[in-house]
Amino acid sequence: MTATTTVAEGAPRREQGGGHHGGRPAPDPWRSRLCRWDLRYSPYAFVAPFFLFFTVFGLFPLLYTGWASLHRIELTSPGRTEWVGLHNYARLLGNEFFWNALRNTATIGVLSTVPQLLMALGLAHLLHYRLRAATFWRVALLTPYATSVAAATLVFVLLYGRDYGMVNWALRGVGIGPVDWQSGTWSSQIAVSSIVIWRWTGYNALIYLAAMRAVPDDLYEAAALDGASRARQFRHVTLPALRPTVLFTVVVSTIGATQLFGEPLLFGGAGGQKGGASRQFQTLGLYLYEQGWFNFHLGRACAVAWSMFLILLLIAAVNALLARRLRQDR
Amino acid sequence: MTPGYRARPRRRAVFLAVAAVLVLGAALLGGCARGDGGRGRTTVTIGTFGVFGYQQAGLYREYERLHPDVAVKESVIERNDAYYPQLLTHLAAGSGLLDIQAVEVGDIHELATAQGGLFEDLSAAKGVHRRDWLPWKWEQATTRDGRTIGLGTDIGPIAMCYRKDLFRRAGLPTAREAVGRLWAGDWRKYLTTGLAYKKRAPAGTVFTDSAAGIYNASVHGYAERYYDRRSRPIWSNSPAVRASWELAVRAARDGLTARLKQFEKPWDQAYANGRFATVACPPWMLGYIKEKSGPAGKDKWDVAPAPRPANWGGSFITVPKAARHKAAAVDLAVWLTAPAQQARLFERQASIPSTPASYAMPEVRDAHNPYFGGAPTGAIFAAAARAVPTLVYGPKEQQIGGAFTDVGIPQVEQQGKPPGAGWRAAQQEIENAVDE
Numbered sequence: 001m002t003a004t005t006t007v008a009e010g011a012p013r014r015e016q017g018g019g020h021h022g023g024r025p026a027p028d029p030w031r032s033r034l035c036r037w038d039l040r041y042s043p044y045a046f047v048a049p050f051f052l053f054f055t056v057f058g059l060f061p062l063l064y065t066g067w068a069s070l071h072r073i074e075l076t077s078p079g080r081t082e083w084v085g086l087h088n089y090a091r092l093l094g095n096e097f098f099w100n101a102l103r104n105t106a107t108i109g110v111l112s113t114v115p116q117l118l119m120a121l122g123l124a125h126l127l128h129y130r131l132r133a134a135t136f137w138r139v140a141l142l143t144p145y146a147t148s149v150a151a152a153t154l155v156f157v158l159l160y161g162r163d164y165g166m167v168n169w170a171l172r173g174v175g176i177g178p179v180d181w182q183s184g185t186w187s188s189q190i191a192v193s194s195i196v197i198w199r200w201t202g203y204n205a206l207i208y209l210a211a212m213r214a215v216p217d218d219l220y221e222a223a224a225l226d227g228a229s230r231a232r233q234f235r236h237v238t239l240p241a242l243r244p245t246v247l248f249t250v251v252v253s254t255i256g257a258t259q260l261f262g263e264p265l266l267f268g269g270a271g272g273q274k275g276g277a278s279r280q281f282q283t284l285g286l287y288l289y290e291q292g293w294f295n296f297h298l299g300r301a302c303a304v305a306w307s308m309f310l311i312l313l314l315i316a317a318v319n320a321l322l323a324r325r326l327r328q329d330r
Numbered sequence: 331m332t333p334g335y336r337a338r339p340r341r342r343a344v345f346l347a348v349a350a351v352l353v354l355g356a357a358l359l360g361g362c363a364r365g366d367g368g369r370g371r372t373t374v375t376i377g378t379f380g381v382f383g384y385q386q387a388g389l390y391r392e393y394e395r396l397h398p399d400v401a402v403k404e405s406v407i408e409r410n411d412a413y414y415p416q417l418l419t420h421l422a423a424g425s426g427l428l429d430i431q432a433v434e435v436g437d438i439h440e441l442a443t444a445q446g447g448l449f450e451d452l453s454a455a456k457g458v459h460r461r462d463w464l465p466w467k468w469e470q471a472t473t474r475d476g477r478t479i480g481l482g483t484d485i486g487p488i489a490m491c492y493r494k495d496l497f498r499r500a501g502l503p504t505a506r507e508a509v510g511r512l513w514a515g516d517w518r519k520y521l522t523t524g525l526a527y528k529k530r531a532p533a534g535t536v537f538t539d540s541a542a543g544i545y546n547a548s549v550h551g552y553a554e555r556y557y558d559r560r561s562r563p564i565w566s567n568s569p570a571v572r573a574s575w576e577l578a579v580r581a582a583r584d585g586l587t588a589r590l591k592q593f594e595k596p597w598d599q600a601y602a603n604g605r606f607a608t609v610a611c612p613p614w615m616l617g618y619i620k621e622k623s624g625p626a627g628k629d630k631w632d633v634a635p636a637p638r639p640a641n642w643g644g645s646f647i648t649v650p651k652a653a654r655h656k657a658a659a660v661d662l663a664v665w666l667t668a669p670a671q672q673a674r675l676f677e678r679q680a681s682i683p684s685t686p687a688s689y690a691m692p693e694v695r696d697a698h699n700p701y702f703g704g705a706p707t708g709a710i711f712a713a714a715a716r717a718v719p720t721l722v723y724g725p726k727e728q729q730i731g732g733a734f735t736d737v738g739i740p741q742v743e744q745q746g747k748p749p750g751a752g753w754r755a756a757q758q759e760i761e762n763a764v765d766e
Contacts, residue, residue: 072766074766075415075418075419075422076418076440076444076445076725077444077445078418078421078422079422095762096758097762157595158595161595161596161599162596163596163599163600163605164596164599164603180744182744183740183744183745184745269591269594269595270409270591270592270593270594271591271732271736274736274737277736277737277740277741277744277745278737278741278745278747278755293415294411294415294729294763295726295729295762295763296415296418297766
């Protein structure tokens, strides 16, 4: 903003002045015009690549998917595209599998996001103390985030094996019978959530840690002078200061949870797109994938994609409302 | 000079560098796209899924020796469920197709009916003799108007692999002829044997790996399974499905199965631990069993005939009309699927040829598998192959089969649901998959 105003003001002044300032040679009008354009337009040029790529790989697919979701398109006979209006959406609303996937997405989302953020907050609080080898701990927290979904999930599949898995081996040690992690509804959802938690807790902890670092020390000093314990300081100083950050992580985690795909797919092994024999851990992402690339109903898959998009918009709206409420409270 | 001016030469250098990289990249890409193996050679590309074994058996090398002007380049996608959708997308786009594309038996009918026009008719190609192939194999890749879009590669006649050591300890016969007689002609006798095994089973072992495996082995022995000869859907009441479902469910409920999912890690681990005594095995599974059972399983496994002849799996190779080097691709496809080459592939890869002429060749006729107690695998599988009925295929074969093996049966076997619920879930699954 400031840059554009100075240029706008500067330009007429130079024309009025006309080169009589302090005997300096008159600036070349062509060059100064270039300078002006440079200042005015180059910011756009700098952000343009993003928007260009977004248009090609984001906006266009988004709109095209919307168009395709209003048609019957089968991958087995792609030449035949037939306008069906909202049929695909109507079919989704009446489809038990879709609601099942939506429900699973929500429960796995809650099962993974809530413990994840709470643990991240706790870890960040611990890391906020003066520690030996602080950098080491921070890097260690980030390593799960840096591993690939596939590699991590395959290891978790082995851990959660029914017959030879390590989790069941440990449970047997404390006298709990072997759990068939993949077959049960809750057990499978907990298993999938644990993979998500393992991968993302450290990432969120670092974000919280960064926000904690930004809380002014004098607030803590004042609280300490007033006799507040560490726990009270955390509740009454740290948490309120972290509110916007918490909101940010909640939004990001919710988006991630809505799009959950790789973990349940690989957890299910061959035929993982179904999310288990009773679709007990099929998320919306898997349902989309199954409809499109296993049953070859591309139009219907597009409708699922757009439904997911609308759900995300809804979540964003709720979040925005909550954020406004929070700000007003303060 | 202002700083801006001084920066100019550097900017030009950067521009030149970027341009050079772009030009170089374009040249490299162009080189790839043209696909000429240098010195005026034609590069024929072939796309497969899993391990076809052409490379491993040295067939490409030999073809290149016989045809010095041709180079063969294979590109492999491991799983068909990733390979096939990509093939469909490329067909739709009319680009990105390789010169030869492999197709799995479960998908070939769909391509032949819906998109047969996009493939070359190979029945008229030089060197192709329809009588070389098993009649049912030839039929599967033939369109309604009589064009044959794929040449048969291997097939999957089913035998029964069993553990001699476990059979002995359970008081069952161990010689392969005697074992075959235990269940000859009827899958229900196989379950009876299973109950006998269960009574005296060695600790920690069960009769077979999975109920879905039994279902697959049984259902693929019937001519009409999911569609009848007039392409009408019969998946809810065909005798094939009903009988195979009953078998699988009974095996699961009687506790004859290890409740495993085939081709999953726990299945591999169970092989290594010798947890089950029998598994229905097409020839392509022998290598897998050997690998997963490891040295500890040597001379413990053997191969007996299955209760009824059946065919599970097998493939075709096709030449899309949009292929770049169509003529050269057809020549290569014909050569690769000729009886002599199929026999050699069997020697290396244990893939049973779809060309009966190969069965009399020494590579197949005299083949014994040392890992499986020297079993005459060539003779066993060839005998099964000749007795397989002409299987009728229809659209969405894979999805329908999966509804039983991945949904209905596991619900009963692994989640303990009543058979009626499993059956309804499988039917609902099919309705959802085939509904357009």
